[in-house]
Amino acid sequence: MTNETTNAVSxxxxxxxxYARHIVLRDVxxxxxxxxxxxxxxxIGAGGLGAPLLQYLAAAxxxxxxIVDDDVVSLSNLQRQIIHGTPDVGTPKVDSAAAxxxxxxxxxxxxxxxxxxxxxxxxxxxxxxDVVADGSDNFATRYAVADACFYERKPLVTAALGTFDAxxxxxxxxxxxxxxxxxxxxxxxxPSPPPPGTVPTCEExxxxxxxxxxxxxxxxxxxxxxxxxxxxxxxxxLLMVDARSMRFEMLTYGWDPDNPLNGxxxxxxx
Amino acid sequence: xxxxxxxxxxxIRVNGADELLTASTIAEFLSQRGLDPAGRGIAVAxxxxxxxxxxWQDEPLGAGDRIEIVHARQGG
Numbered sequence: 001m002t003n004e005t006t007n008a009v010s011x012x013x014x015x016x017x018x019y020a021r022h023i024v025l026r027d028v029x030x031x032x033x034x035x036x037x038x039x040x041x042x043x044i045g046a047g048g049l050g051a052p053l054l055q056y057l058a059a060a061x062x063x064x065x066x067i068v069d070d071d072v073v074s075l076s077n078l079q080r081q082i083i084h085g086t087p088d089v090g091t092p093k094v095d096s097a098a099a100x101x102x103x104x105x106x107x108x109x110x111x112x113x114x115x116x117x118x119x120x121x122x123x124x125x126x127x128x129x130d131v132v133a134d135g136s137d138n139f140a141t142r143y144a145v146a147d148a149c150f151y152e153r154k155p156l157v158t159a160a161l162g163t164f165d166a167x168x169x170x171x172x173x174x175x176x177x178x179x180x181x182x183x184x185x186x187x188x189x190x191p192s193p194p195p196p197g198t199v200p201t202c203e204e205x206x207x208x209x210x211x212x213x214x215x216x217x218x219x220x221x222x223x224x225x226x227x228x229x230x231x232x233x234x235x236x237x238l239l240m241v242d243a244r245s246m247r248f249e250m251l252t253y254g255w256d257p258d259n260p261l262n263g264x265x266x267x268x269x270x
Numbered sequence: 271x272x273x274x275x276x277x278x279x280x281x282i283r284v285n286g287a288d289e290l291l292t293a294s295t296i297a298e299f300l301s302q303r304g305l306d307p308a309g310r311g312i313a314v315a316x317x318x319x320x321x322x323x324x325x326w327q328d329e330p331l332g333a334g335d336r337i338e339i340v341h342a343r344q345g346g
Binding site for chain 1: 285286306310311312313315318319320322323324338340341342343344345346
């Protein structure tokens with residue numbers, strides 16, 4: 001409460017009615033809703049995962065939503081990327097998503113980054129936000145974002161899709177667990193990308209449209225948790241979903257001293 | 271209960287499916303399945319806990335273990 005004047009954010013009567021089902025929750029309440037309004041969240045990709053992610057974050061009243069995507073809406077996106085509609089085909093995805101968000105919740109400030117994430121721009125992009133959610137469609141972006149969020153000390157919620165399988169985790173490797181061990185990085189799970197061409201993209205392999213719907217919604221839940229702070233985040237936990245047999249498995253993973261970001265060698269090099 | 275279940279027929283679960291246990295370590299298990307021994311793009315969990323790759327050579331497999339092979343995915 002040190003800086004109430006510069007941080008003065010309040011909820012209008014309209015917002016109090018809109019967010020009534022959040023505000024009545026003991027774990028969110030008015031203070032939690034104000035945290036959501038003050039929050040700046042960056043979504044990497046406005047595709048299969050980004051669509052439901054952005055819709056639920058917008059509906060939840062995130063104050064500022066950044067969207068990074070350099071693509072335009074195509075007809076074959078619409079089977080799963082439900083933030084875009086048929087009239088949006090040919091439109092930049094950031095613009096189509098921004099228009100949908102404005103219809104859903106005019107209280108959300110949307111920042112469109114119509115560009116590709118690269119090693120050169122990624123740190124500046126994530127630095128401007130409080131929480132990052134990665135729903136991108138390629139390994140190069142995923143590693144660039146995960147590394148940048150480590151260096152910029154930003155919580156990262158990241159999900160990825162196979163054809164019928166998917167996974168979700170939350171990364172806070174710039175912090176330590178209760179026993180003093182650093183939290184794991186993405187590279188503690190997968191130290192380096194698989195050889196090029198060995199893992200197909202959604203474009204090549206296909207994807208059941210409802211699966212990103214589930215995973216993108218779970219991403220939104222993790223982002224909201226990171227902002228409001230209830231329950232237990234998926235830090236050091238990987239949720240694996242196998243949609244063929246509806247198998248949900250929670251795996252735990254820890255800091256790997258061999259990882260290149262905050263492993264023993266990196267920490268001693270300081 | 272005559273000749274059933276000899277000691278050799280130990281079983282494990284691999285990504286939710288029942289299998290015969292034929293390897294004694296994670297490394298041997300991956301090599302039998304033709305997976306990249308360097309493990310690029312793969313994580314392996316034994317009984318719910320991801321095993322760091324530095325331990326793959328030594329991490330034993332035993333009857334009843336639950337193994338998950340996690341493939342890195344890029345789709346979004």
